[in-house]
Amino acid sequence: MTVDVVLVAHGTRNPRGLATVAELAAGLTGRLGPVRTAFVDVLGPNPREVLAEATAPAVVVPAFLASGYHVRTDLPARIAESGRRDVAVTRALGPDPVLAAVMRARLVEAGWRPGDTVVMAAAGSSDPAARRDLVRAANLLAARLGPQGSPVHLGFVATGRPTVAELVDRLRRPRRRVYIASYLLAPGVFADRLADAGADGVAAPLGAHPDLVALLGRRVVEARARRLSSTSRDSQNRR
Template sequence: MTLVLVAHGTRRPEGLATITEIAAAVAEQVGPVHTAFVDVLRPNPREVLAGLSGPATVVPAFLASGYHVNTDLPARVRESGHASAVITRALGPDPAIAEVMLARLLEVGWEPGDAVVMAAAGSSDPDAHRDLHSAGRLLADLVGEVHLGFVATGALKVCDVVGALKRSGRRVVVASHLLAPGIFHNRLGDCGADAVTRPLGADPRLVALLADRFAHVASVSCQ
């Protein structure tokens, strides 16, 4: 069984370095990992799978479902002609991701009573919206009230949500619901929040989620 880790792709060196670090950490647990990108960078999933033989597990390193997970990735897999590739679900929503965001919040000095804005990239896909709202509720289970805001696609922009909360006189902390640093995360620093967490990155809990996706498909295949 071959594992293919699929990320979005970024031209930012720091973002690519994070994906490389995540893939290396997963490989330490499950063996060799091939990395592909659905946008910006190559190789794409079609190119990677076309060069592989035997069963393959394709794991989308996305925090929510959406166009890339539901439409783009399956299309590239079909184009590859690979007959035995299984695509797992997206990483989130998942309690482990909420735990990582809580850890990031504590790193920047979040305290109970501070307003929390969960900042996601956003999507026009209804499935992604449901996933992101579910992710917000999982974080709220740990920190109390959570306000959802989008960096790119979506009506509730992070900066607008932060501004409204600041006008109420509250201390506002942005919880980055982003996998890696890049242009989206950089935008969060311009929203006027009192603190912004770093992206999730190669946190061991996130790496364990990825490894679990592979292990689950492998165990089913062996039955």
């Protein structure tokens, strides 16, 4: 059964952020076939517009690191507005052990060593479910770093306290280095702010890492399998 795949991101006018979303879509296309892209904010097309043009059942893949407002409220509303009832939605991109592994790799690239203090920088959210997701993501990173690299301290760039800069200032000690793990999907305004937080090093955002693309691909395959199973049951029930 043919299934249209729609990758949904937040939206940004930052060229580097848009390039990352394009790289994610290209990576998925290489694994799954054509992928459409939609945005829930800032620019279009939005999910409603893309789904209205779809010619087959669709799988929507939210490229969000936590299940906040956009994933739990905004995206379902746009899907409902499309009038489509044949849409499956994968869960949010994070938290996931794969993302923790990518964050660790980015930290190593930035110069982090076991024993260095780590602040995980997230955009933040006022949504309690999203905050719980971020805490879980920090715990997954701590487990990935090992006992010498934990605990991981969670800080926020946009919404919530403590801020990343506050944490870095609090945790800095003589002979103790502090590194920032960027729990951000793409370069942009939030990632740029981390350079001024006073840390000894700042890891790059997750970006279109091959393991992240593979994770998105697995989510689509699982959703397709559920769709096939559901279609098969419906067909049998009508007999």
